[in-house]
Amino acid sequence: MATFENILYKAENGICTITINRPDKLNALNRSTILEIGKSVKMAQSDPLVKGIIITGAGPKAFVAGADISEFLGLSAEEGTAMAQDGQDIFKSIEHSVKPVLAAVNGFALGGGCELAMSCHIRVASDNAKFGQPEVNLGLIPGYGGTQRLIQYIGKTKATELLMTADLIGAPEALLLGLVNYVTTPDQLLAKCGEILEKIKTKSPLALAGVIRSVNAFYEDGTDGFKKEVEEFGKCFGTEDFKEGTSAFLEKRKASFSGR
Numbered sequence: 001m002a003t004f005e006n007i008l009y010k011a012e013n014g015i016c017t018i019t020i021n022r023p024d025k026l027n028a029l030n031r032s033t034i035l036e037i038g039k040s041v042k043m044a045q046s047d048p049l050v051k052g053i054i055i056t057g058a059g060p061k062a063f064v065a066g067a068d069i070s071e072f073l074g075l076s077a078e079e080g081t082a083m084a085q086d087g088q089d090i091f092k093s094i095e096h097s098v099k100p101v102l103a104a105v106n107g108f109a110l111g112g113g114c115e116l117a118m119s120c121h122i123r124v125a126s127d128n129a130k131f132g133q134p135e136v137n138l139g140l141i142p143g144y145g146g147t148q149r150l151i152q153y154i155g156k157t158k159a160t161e162l163l164m165t166a167d168l169i170g171a172p173e174a175l176l177l178g179l180v181n182y183v184t185t186p187d188q189l190l191a192k193c194g195e196i197l198e199k200i201k202t203k204s205p206l207a208l209a210g211v212i213r214s215v216n217a218f219y220e221d222g223t224d225g226f227k228k229e230v231e232e233f234g235k236c237f238g239t240e241d242f243k244e245g246t247s248a249f250l251e252k253r254k255a256s257f258s259g260r
Contacts, residue, residue, distance in 0.1 A: 004036045004039075004040060005032060005036065006020065006021055006022050006030075006032060006033040006036055007019065007020060007021060007033070007036045007037065007040050008021045008058065009040050009043070009044075011044065011047060011049065011050055014049060014050060014051040014052065014197075014201055015050070015051065015052050015053070015054060015194060015197050015201075016044035016047070016050045016052070016053045016054070017053075017054045017056065017190070018037065018040045018041065018044070018053065018054065018055045018056070019056050019057065019058050020033060020037070020055070020056070020057045020058060020063075020064055021058045022058070023057075023058045023059030023061070023062075025065075025068065026059075026061055026062035026064075026065035026066075026107075026108060027057040027058060027059070027062050027063065027064045027065060027113070028064065028065055028066055028067060028068040028069075028112075029064055029066070029067050029068060029087075029112040029113070029116070030067075030068035030070075030071055031068075031071060031083070031086075033068075034086065034087055034090055034112075035086075035090070037055070037090060037094075037116070038089075038090035038093060041053065041055075041093060041094055041097060041101070042093065044099065045097055045098070045099055050099065051099065051197070051200075051201045051205065052099060052100045052101075052102065052197035052200055052201060053097065053099055053100070053101045053102070054101075054102050054103075054104050054190065054193045054194075054197070055094075055101060055102070055103050055104070055116065055117075055120060056103070056104035056105075056106060056189070056190065056193075057105075057106055057107070057113075059106075059107075060106065060107060060186065061107045061108065062106070062107040062108040062109075062113070063103070063104075063105040063106050063107055063108065063109040063113050063116075063117065063129070064108070064109060064110070064111075064112060064113025064116055064117075065107075065108040065110050065111075065113060066108075066110045066111030066112055066113055066134070067111055067112040069138065072138075072140075080143070083143065084143030084144065087112065087115075087143060087144035087145075088143070088144055088145050091115060091116060091119035091144050091145050092119070092145070094116075094119040094120060095119045095120075095121075095216060096212070096213075096216060097121075097212070098205075098208070098209035098212055098213070099205070099208075099209075100121050100122065100197065100200050100208060100212070101119075101120045101121050101122075102120055102121065102122045102123070102124060102193045102196060102197065103116070103117040103120035103122070103123045103124070104124055104189050104190055104192075104193045105117050105123055105124065105125040105126065105129045105131075105171075105180070105189075106126045106128070106129065106186055106189055107126065107128055107129060107130070108129075108130050109125075109129060109130065109131050109132075110130070110131070110132050110133075110134055110168070111132075111133060111134060111135055111142065111146075112144050114131050114132060114133055114146060114150075115133075115142060115144040115145050115146040115149065116144070117131070118145070118146070118149040118150065118153065118179075119144075119145065119149065121212065122181050122196060123179065123180040123181055124180065124181060124182045124183075124184065124189060124192050124193050124196070125171040125174060125175070125180045125182070125183050125184075125189075126171065126183070126184060126185065126186040126189045127171050127172075127183055127184065127185055127186070128171070128186060129170070129171040129174070129180075129183075130168045130169070130170055130171075131168065131169050131170075131171075131174050131179060131180075132162065132166065132167065132168035132169065133146045133147075133150065133162060133163050133166070134166035134168070135166070136163070136164065136165075136166050137166045141163070142163070146163070147159075147163060148219075150162065150163065150179075152219060153177070153178055153179050154177040154178055154179055158177060171183045182196075202254075202255075202257075203257065204236075204239070204241035204242075204244075204245060204255075204257040204259070205241075205257065205259040206235075206236065206239050206241050206257075206259060206260075207236060207241065207242075207245075210232035210233075210235065210236060211232075213228065213232055214228050214229045214232050217229075239260065240258055240260040241257045241258065241259065241260065244256060244257060244258070245257065
């Protein structure tokens with residue numbers, strides 16, 4: 001089992017919980033933390049016992065309050081470009097995980113924290129959560145996919161406003177806009193995520209992976225999402241999970257999927 005400096009990694013009952021553990025820094029994302037997030041998600045993806053992943057932040061105040069700005073000082077344009085590319089690559093690996101990834105958003109999810117949450121497949125927020133991309137206050141723009149994913153979730157008009165004004169929105173507005181799936185109390189946050197994953201765990205992991213790949217294809221340049229759906233649909237017919245699922249339906253029993 002790998003050890004991490006800024007991440008708490010726990011896998012039990014088929015669910016891996018990855019906790020960003022820098023509460024004294026409001027879980028700000030420095031370079032080593034971003035790399036550890038990528039490494040821990042990859043580890044969970046390769047563990048056959050893990051069926052779903054939860055990403056959250058330690059402490060009551062923040063999921064992730066943004067990037068560690070102290071690391072930005074003195075960077076050249078080229079170094080800033082490389083930093084953004086590294087962050088985008090890691091967050092894209094979360095978005096393209098074939099296992100479902102949920103963000104349990106407690107408190108502030110700002111800048112890189114909002115971008116991290118948006119890279120997950122489902123977002124559950126505590127009722128004290130705050131979302132925003134305040135980079136323009138620093139003379140910056142989001143660099144880890146924020147300008148692209150925020151538009152996907154809430155539309156160009158509102159996304160452009162939030163990106164330009166640096167305004168924050170609370171959990172109720174985030175739910176109304178479609179940025180999050182559920183809002184709950186802080187003490188029920190992880191339980192709600194677990195409840196969702198317990199339901200998802202009963203489905204075919206091969207079909208879930210097909211859903212993720214097909215949904216992501218809609219947003220990929222040069223990719224025909226409808227063609228990808230046809231491809232993934234056809235692949236399902238060659239799986240044992242399809243045979244089990246259809247047999248269980250016709251026999252009026254609960255399916256038991258093997259992931260084969």
